[in-house]
Amino acid sequence: MEWYTLLIEFTLMPLVAFVVGLAMVLMMRRLRARIERRVGPPLLQPLYDVIKLYSKKTQISHGALHDLGIMMVIGGYIAAEVFLPVPGMMGMAREGDLITLIYLMMVPSLGLALGVGQCANPNGSIGISRALTSMLAYDVPFIIVVAGAIMVYGTSNLPTIIEMQQAGGVAAWGISVMPLLAIAGLISTHAMLAKEPFEVYVAPAEIATGPMVEMSGKYLGALFVMQCFQIYTVSVIFVTLFLGGGENWLFFLLKIFAVAAISSSVTVIFPRYKTDQVIRWLWKWPTGIALLGLAMVMMK
Amino acid sequence: MRPENYKSVEHPPSHEYELNFGPNHPGIEGNYALKVKLEGDVVTEAKADGGYLHRGFEKLMETRLWMQNIALVPRICVPDPVPMEVVYSLGVEELGGLEVPARAQWLRVLHLELSRIAAHLFTFGGHAATTGMYSNMFWGVTDRDYVLDLFEQMSGGRVYHMYNVPGGVRRDLPDGFLARVSELLDYLERRLPQYDDLFFANAVFIDRARGTGTLTQEQALSWGVTGPNLRACGLSFDVRRDDPYLVYDQLEFDIPTETAGDALARTLVRRAELIQSIRILRQVIARLPGIDGPIRCPLPNPLAWNVPMGEAYPRVESSKGELCFYLVSTGGDRPHRVHVRGPSSMHAVQVLERLSIGTRIEDVAQTMFSLDACPPEVDR
Numbered sequence: 285m286e287w288y289t290l291l292i293e294f295t296l297m298p299l300v301a302f303v304v305g306l307a308m309v310l311m312m313r314r315l316r317a318r319i320e321r322r323v324g325p326p327l328l329q330p331l332y333d334v335i336k337l338y339s340k341k342t343q344i345s346h347g348a349l350h351d352l353g354i355m356m357v358i359g360g361y362i363a364a365e366v367f368l369p370v371p372g373m374m375g376m377a378r379e380g381d382l383i384t385l386i387y388l389m390m391v392p393s394l395g396l397a398l399g400v401g402q403c404a405n406p407n408g409s410i411g412i413s414r415a416l417t418s419m420l421a422y423d424v425p426f427i428i429v430v431a432g433a434i435m436v437y438g439t440s441n442l443p444t445i446i447e448m449q450q451a452g453g454v455a456a457w458g459i460s461v462m463p464l465l466a467i468a469g470l471i472s473t474h475a476m477l478a479k480e481p482f483e484v485y486v487a488p489a490e491i492a493t494g495p496m497v498e499m500s501g502k503y504l505g506a507l508f509v510m511q512c513f514q515i516y517t518v519s520v521i522f523v524t525l526f527l528g529g530g531e532n533w534l535f536f537l538l539k540i541f542a543v544a545a546i547s548s549s550v551t552v553i554f555p556r557y558k559t560d561q562v563i564r565w566l567w568k569w570p571t572g573i574a575l576l577g578l579a580m581v582m583m584k
Numbered sequence: 585m586r587p588e589n590y591k592s593v594e595h596p597p598s599h600e601y602e603l604n605f606g607p608n609h610p611g612i613e614g615n616y617a618l619k620v621k622l623e624g625d626v627v628t629e630a631k632a633d634g635g636y637l638h639r640g641f642e643k644l645m646e647t648r649l650w651m652q653n654i655a656l657v658p659r660i661c662v663p664d665p666v667p668m669e670v671v672y673s674l675g676v677e678e679l680g681g682l683e684v685p686a687r688a689q690w691l692r693v694l695h696l697e698l699s700r701i702a703a704h705l706f707t708f709g710g711h712a713a714t715t716g717m718y719s720n721m722f723w724g725v726t727d728r729d730y731v732l733d734l735f736e737q738m739s740g741g742r743v744y745h746m747y748n749v750p751g752g753v754r755r756d757l758p759d760g761f762l763a764r765v766s767e768l769l770d771y772l773e774r775r776l777p778q779y780d781d782l783f784f785a786n787a788v789f790i791d792r793a794r795g796t797g798t799l800t801q802e803q804a805l806s807w808g809v810t811g812p813n814l815r816a817c818g819l820s821f822d823v824r825r826d827d828p829y830l831v832y833d834q835l836e837f838d839i840p841t842e843t844a845g846d847a848l849a850r851t852l853v854r855r856a857e858l859i860q861s862i863r864i865l866r867q868v869i870a871r872l873p874g875i876d877g878p879i880r881c882p883l884p885n886p887l888a889w890n891v892p893m894g895e896a897y898p899r900v901e902s903s904k905g906e907l908c909f910y911l912v913s914t915g916g917d918r919p920h921r922v923h924v925r926g927p928s929s930m931h932a933v934q935v936l937e938r939l940s941i942g943t944r945i946e947d948v949a950q951t952m953f954s955l956d957a958c959p960p961e962v963d964r
Contacts, residue, residue, distance in 0.1 A: 316719075319719055320718065320719045320722035320723070321722060321723060321726050322722060406601050406602075406603055407603070410625070410945070480716045480717070481716075481788050483716050487716065487946070488610035488611070489610050489611035489713060489714040489715070489716070489949040489950075490611055490714075490945055490946050490948070490949060491945070492609050492610060492611070493610075552718075552719050553719065553782060553786075554716075554717070554786065554788050555712065555715035555716045555717035555786065555788045555789045555792060556715060556716030556788075557788060557791070557792070558792065558944070558946045559946070561791065561792075
């Protein structure tokens with residue numbers, strides 16, 4: 285690959301992720317509003333939110349580490365996007381693999397912990413401790429799912445995984461070959477989004493929005509952008525592993541929006557669990573389903 | 585080298601810290617605060633901190649004419665203002681020896697039960713939001729708005745109505761009003777199964793609410809708990825049935841109870857009460873057209889009305905519990921003393937403080953909202 289092609293893809297892939305992420309946020313907010321019997325925000329509302337927050341003047345800073353932590357939040361996802369293959373753009377996907385991606389996806393959570401830790405706000409600290417605890421909870425089933433997928437496809441290289449699924453049609457899609465792992469994967473990717481019933485680290489009525497409590501203006505804008513990247517990233521990972529990736533942009537977008545819509549629908553109809561209930565539930569159900577799925581994969 | 589006046593500062597252990605729930609916090613009800621001390625995530629101390637809404641209602645009432653106070657009393661409890669108007673009017677009527685016409689009494693029951701429904705819908709929404717169930721919050725607030733539409737038609741006001749006055753009510757119902765109430769009741773009955781699916785029978789909500797903020801019947805009685813919170817401990821006591829006022833003794837309704845005494849039991853009692861309020865309203869709709877007559881008894885000039893000397897202590901059953909006003913008249917044109925005995929003073933202070941201790945931080949907001957306290961009533 286020519287260097288300039290790589291440069292263009294390095295620029296375009298995070299940009300596409302951000303724009304599609306904004307559209308996904310809008311879709312989730314509109315869907316939520318419909319179920320809640322509201323009209324919901326207008327088409328460009330997520331963009332207005334980002335512009336408004338970034339145009340605010342920052343009055344106070346909690347120090348260099350706080351700013352660095354917020355940069356890690358965005359940087360981790362930007363780095364992850366260039367390892368996520370999309371139709372027509374591979375970026376670093378052929379050189380990287382699932383393991384690299386999982387590593388990069390942990391960087392934002394650690395960045396958030398670093399940044400919020402500097403605020404010395406008890407609500408923020410409790411939120412971060414909850415975020416890291418729930419990361420421990422959803423990572424267990426997710427790692428089992430990833431292990432099962434690697435066993436099925438015989439590789440952890442994402443472009444190869446997509447090619448194998450697309451060559452065999454729907455019957456070769458991960459969801460057909462390893463349905464139990466797909467269910468566990470869907471639950472654990474939903475838990476990654478920290479939406480209800482796993483919304484423990486934001487929990488407004490308990491810890492006044494936790495990590496966001498000391499964030500305003502550009503910092504809050506950064507967390508909003510992180511949310512866009514996060515929704516996009518987990519949806520693309522699920523589509524890549526279980527729904528045959530994107531044959532073209534139309535199917536790709538349809539698939540990732542469908543995954544986000546499932547997640548959004550679940551969010552609207554459940555309250556949030558307590559932190560211990562989150563761990564218990566995630567280590568019981570999706571982990572159990574994932575282990576069963578792994579056993580079935582191993583027996584084939 | 586340390587200075588002579590050096591004193592070492594004692595820091596609390598690192599796992600202990602203080603957290604303010606309110607006055608600006610999504611987990612607090614109204615402008616109120618609960619200051620908690622935590623060890624890990626367990627509450628070891630809790631101190632209710634009111635006063636953010638203090639407007640001196642009781643003192644203000646001593647400076648206003650008997651009739652003027654009608655504009656003041658609904659503001660003591662924003663979500664459920666009607667019982668305030670009614671209990672104040674009952675007290676003044678008792679002192680002044682006024683006989684309220686039958687039609688006015690039925691209209692008051694209609695108004696009171698609509699207010700109970702609106703208040704319970706609001707509470708369901710608020711309680712659900714403390715557990716992250718925002719859909720139910722929007723549903724509750726939206727459906728409450730349909731009741732507020734009726735209040736607007738009835739009185740001109742959506743939140744504060746000033747509809748009940750000493751001697752009766754301000755005006756009769758507009759044309760077609762009872763049919764619109766009936767339509768709303770049909771709508772609410774259709775909606776209730778949807779609320780069940782989303783909230784009351786939601787497995788995650790039940791998991792969270794069961795065992796949270798549990799009160800025993802003995803504790804409830806010794807801490808002055810009344811209303812749905814008391815009935816959730818298994819004691820079937822309701823002023824409407826046990827000390828009837830207006831025309832409640834002519835109506836058929838049950839007093840729902842639960843025995844667990846926790847947040848779930850309190851919510852289920854309110855849900856069942858909503859059904860009973862619908863039942864009461866259906867009876868009112870059926871019987872009200874047959875009751876003609878004035879809606880207010882003749883009153884003296886309100887600007888020069890010297891209410892005879894005496895004391896009155898009327899009580900009604902509001903959506904929050906037993907609501908009483910202690911009124912003292914020295915024979916003048918304004919009250920000598922008014923004391924508001926609202927249920928929230930007990931529920932939001934002594935009960936909440938005690939129930940919070942030993943609970944985890946996740947349960948504080950839910951405990952408060954399940955007690956359904958009304959902060960302005962504490963700051964009366």
